[in-house]
Amino acid sequence: MxxxxxxxxxxxxxxxxxxxxxxxxxxxxxxxxxxxxxxxxxxxxxxxxxxxxxxxxxxxxxxxxxxxxxxxxxxxxxxxxxxxxxxxxxxxxxxxxxxxxxxxxxxxxxxxxxxxxxxxxxxxxxxxxxxxxxxxxxxxxxxxxxxxxxxxxxxNMTNAGELNRTMIERGQHPVFGTDTQTVLEEIGFHLDEAHTDLYHEIRDQGIDGKEIPAHISEQLDLHNVISESAQNWDGGYxxxxxxxxxxxxxxxxxxxxxxxxxxxxxxxxxxxxxxxxxxxxxxxxxxxxxxxxxxxxxxxxxxxxxxxxxxxxxxxxKPCSFERIYFSRGNDPEIYRERKAMGAALVDQVVDSMEGNFEKAVFSFIPNTAETAYYGLMDGLRLYRRQQVRSELLEALQKGELNADMLDDVILKNWPVSEKVTQKDIKMRTFISQEKGRAQLVSHVYDIAYGVVKPDDVLVMLDDSIVRGTTLKQSILKILSRTNPRKIVICSTAPQIRYPDCYGIDMSELGKFIAFNAAVSLHKKNGNEAILKEVYEACQAELKKPKLERVNQVKRIYSDFTAEEISAEVSKLVYPEGVNWDGEVEIIFQTIENLHASIKGECGDWYFTGDFPTPGGMATVNAAYINWFEGKTGRGYEM
CATH class of the missing domain: 3.60.20.10 (Aminohydrolase, N-terminal nucleophile (Ntn) domain)
Structure with missing residues (x-):
């Protein structure tokens, strides 16, 4: 990523x-x-x-x-x-x-x-x-x-504030900090309750005090303690x-x-x-x-x-789909297969972006975590080309036009070219991380292989996902532009990330999502800026409803546009500034349908669809929009 x-x-x-x-x-x-x-x-x-x-x-x-x-x-x-x-x-x-x-x-x-x-x-x-x-x-x-x-x-518990209020109503004095403290104290409360009940029961039986701890230990029902503690938890854990x-x-x-x-x-x-x-x-x-x-x-x-x-x-x-896309180690057999499938699922969009001209295209990936999906993309492109060659050969055979020259043209030309275009400079990365505010050095995190991309080539780079687009604009695209291709295509194995997460990933602020900013930009260009306030008011009204009745009002921000329109606007927003290059940039995102087809079994896709699996998710997305509209930063579910 x-x-x-x-x-x-x-x-x-x-x-x-x-x-x-x-x-x-x-x-x-x-x-x-x-x-x-x-x-x-x-x-x-x-x-x-x-x-x-x-x-x-x-x-x-x-x-x-x-x-x-x-x-x-x-x-x-x-x-x-x-x-x-x-x-x-x-x-x-x-x-x-x-x-x-x-x-x-x-x-x-x-x-x-x-x-x-x-x-x-x-x-x-x-x-x-x-x-x-x-x-x-x-x-x-x-x-x-x-x-x-x-x-x-x-x-992450989406309702940590509610859980803290429950403690206060009991008479406890929770220390507000993290939901980890909240979970610890909730389990601790029910553990204390169970312990006290057992103590009184065993003591009243006349059992010697020195033996009471052993009796409590034998009779403690930890499963019941956990069940009571988790009754009101809303989150992923x-x-x-x-x-x-x-x-x-x-x-x-x-x-x-x-x-x-x-x-x-x-x-x-x-x-x-x-x-x-x-x-x-x-x-x-x-x-x-x-x-x-x-x-x-x-x-x-x-x-x-x-x-x-x-x-x-x-x-x-609803298991987290980002486990499959990026987080989990890629040597898991199922994760490996699914990541290859995600890469292969991008083939049709990639072929369209380079107009089917493999001779004028170079394929690579960035960062290293995208390597497995890249193998899938290359396998898919080669399969696409093999099917294309087979069709052309059969047609030539039927027409009696098959000869050595045609074999050379059909079989030996126009195949996908794979190159290692970028390589991360670990020492530079460490240096920058230690020197905060050194933004001018970011564009040197990666080294590029000079000479492998021609001026009339399309450079296709595969990424795991595109969240904020900041690194693309400020670093990666500036680096890639030095190879001087006529077009740079960045492919994301994940669909457009449109909504915040509230179950354990640090993605909670809408204003940091490039897809969200693209939708807002389109509304403004179309003279429909009024919808931004309408959604703001709708989100406020939503949070006043009972939690089981809430819906995701932020979906309205995207409903007027196709995924292709948003991708095109993203391509404009991430175009690098201050570079001596005037080529084209195109951003391609995985479709949600292809994501589900690539992943075995159920997968949680609320980042892309806005279909949150718990009431806390619905509260989070509406609160996140309110925060964005009011210019506030931070997590939308700390209430």
């Missing part, structure tokens, strides 16, 4: 099913679980680089001994920083005789991350602060293990957590917006945001990895019992 877009987060959970001594004997290290956690996080590094956090929970610790721990960091390369520091601490303790690395019991007793439950989180912040205190996991401590709670997740007694849970939103997969064998139960990291880290096949069913919660108790139950009624599945 050429536009800088922060998105989502990554979660990883490792729950050991054997004592640490087992892993020492079999694998030669008591840190087998911690190593697996690191690998799961490393394989999901693409999902978050603002900061990381890791947590550990130890089972059955003696009274007086700590049992739950966490580390968090927002340093550069924080993943390596935290794990290197932990390994150094472990080795230092071993050298000083503070623990015995060959004795699992010693490691569990004395090393913080010698726990059976290990959790990790990679953060891309979409709200709140960007410091160590905003990194997951969040921890709610108590001197009762069954009231101590650690939570982390990949999520994959959330995991651990209670101090060693019970843990992993849950996924009812519509499957955020992804979550898991792996089980006799040594470990592991969860992650993506399937492929589990396949790689545990050397498992695709069939060994299961997807956590949306609307369910998996509980692993302190004694190792595992169960999965539904906490929400079944809903229509």
């Amino acid at each position: 050429s536009d800088p877009l922060k998105h989502e987060c990554g979660i990883a959970v490792v729950r050991l099913r054997k004592p640490l001594s087992y892993y020492v004997e079999k694998y030669g290290t008591p840190l087998w679980g911690l190593n697996k956690l690191f690998l799961l996080m490393e394989k999901q590094r693409n999902r978050g680089q603002d900061g990381i956090g890791i947590g550990s929970c130890k089972l059955n610790m003696p009274l007086g001994q700590p049992y739950i721990f966490r580390r968090r960091s927002v340093q550069n390369d924080s993943l390596s920083h935290i794990f290197n520091k932990e390994i150094k601490t472990f080795n230092k303790m071993a050298r000083k005789g503070l623990l015995d690395p060959k004795d699992g019991d010693s490691v569990k007793a004395d090393y913080d991350f010698g726990g059976e439950i290990l959790m990790g989180h990679l953060r891309y912040g979409t709200s709140g602060r960007f410091d160590e205190g905003s990194c997951h996991p969040y921890l709610r401590r108590s001197n009762w293990p069954t009231r101590t709670l650690m939570v982390q997740g990949n999520f 994959a959330i995991c957590g651990a209670v101090g007694n060693g019970d843990m849970f992993v849950m996924r939103d009812p519509r499957g917006i955020r992804p979550c997969s898991y792996y089980i064998d006799d040594e470990v139960i592991a969860f992650s945001s993506e399937r492929v990291p589990l396949m790689t880290v545990f050397e498992a096949s695709k069939e060994d990895i299961q997807e956590l069913e949306p609307g369910t919660c998996t509980i692993v108790t302190h004694n190792g019992d595992m169960s999965t139950k539904r906490f929400h009624q079944e809903e229509q599945q």
Whole structure:
């Protein structure tokens, strides 16, 4: 994705099913679980680089001994920083005789991350602060293990304000910051309620006080706690957590917006945001990895019992389509196939844009994440050309005109030409990121291959998606214009992004979407600027309705124009300024129909269609328009 877009987060959970001594004997290290956690996080590094956090929970610790721990960091390369520091601490303790690395019991007793439950989180912040205190996991401590709670997740709650108001009405004092804090406190409230009820019941039975914690731990119904907590949640989420007694849970939103997969064998139960990291880290096949069913919660108790139950009624599945387009690692077999299909689906539009003249066209891609879709585009173009050649040969054969000269002209000419036109300069990219405000250097982030594009060529470049268009206008098109083609075509494997996201991606301001700006520009050119205020007033009225009755009024901004008209206006808006080039720019977007045809199963497409799957989405899009019209910045769903 050429536009800088922060998105989502990554979660990883490792729950050991054997004592640490087992892993020492079999694998030669008591840190087998911690190593697996690191690998799961490393394989999901693409999902978050603002900061990381890791947590550990130890089972059955003696009274007086700590049992739950966490580390968090927002340093550069924080993943390596935290794990290197932990390994150094472990080795230092071993050298000083503070623990015995060959004795699992010693490691569990004395090393913080010698726990059976290990959790990790990679953060891309979409709200709140960007410091160590905003990194997951969040921890709610108590001197009762069954009231101590650690939570982390990949999520956004669209109705965090409503949830905070509910807490206030109970008499609580929530600290407004992030919806992560809101989720932690909501689960914590119901955990406290369940704990208190059990305590009174067990105490009233005359059971000795020292035995009460064990009885509470055995009787605690964590699934019921989670179900009560999630009743009013509106958003996309994959959330995991651990209670101090060693019970843990992993849950996924009812519509499957955020992804979550898991792996089980006799040594470990592991969860992650993506399937492929589990396949790689545990050397498992695709069939060994299961997807956590949306609307369910998996509980692993302190004694190792595992169960999965539904906490929400079944809903229509709307998994985030950007997972398929861009976010998830491309080595997942289904993701790889679908991205190739998305590239191939652009063939007809690409052929039209270059008037079918392959001899005068050069094909490439930008950035590197678009490479898989590019292979699909090239396969599709070659198939198109093969079918074209076959038709011409059959026609010539029927007319008796087939000869060597024709074979040369038909078969050996006019085939798609693939070139590596651009290459990112990593050192320059790092330098610019460290020197804020150096906008004049942005156009040098990429190097180009000079001489491969001729002045009468059409240069076709494939991108994952086009969100803001800023990078295209200020950087990429300026760079590509140096190759001096007669026309530059930028193809997006994603359709036009017209509406904000509110389920975990940092796309919340309408005014930053190039497709939205193009529609507004067309209205102004057509003398229909009055519709902008009409929609503003309609959005205000919409937010006064009961939440289940709201509709997306922003669709009216686009309804007067075809997708082709908006694309043509986008092409004008992103034309580079201040360049010594007068060629043509054309922007091509994937059609929504072809997106659905490329992706296997259901996919959430609200970014493109405005059909939000939850009431909170409808509130968000109308609020986002109000913010844009009033000149306000920030998320439209912080109410």
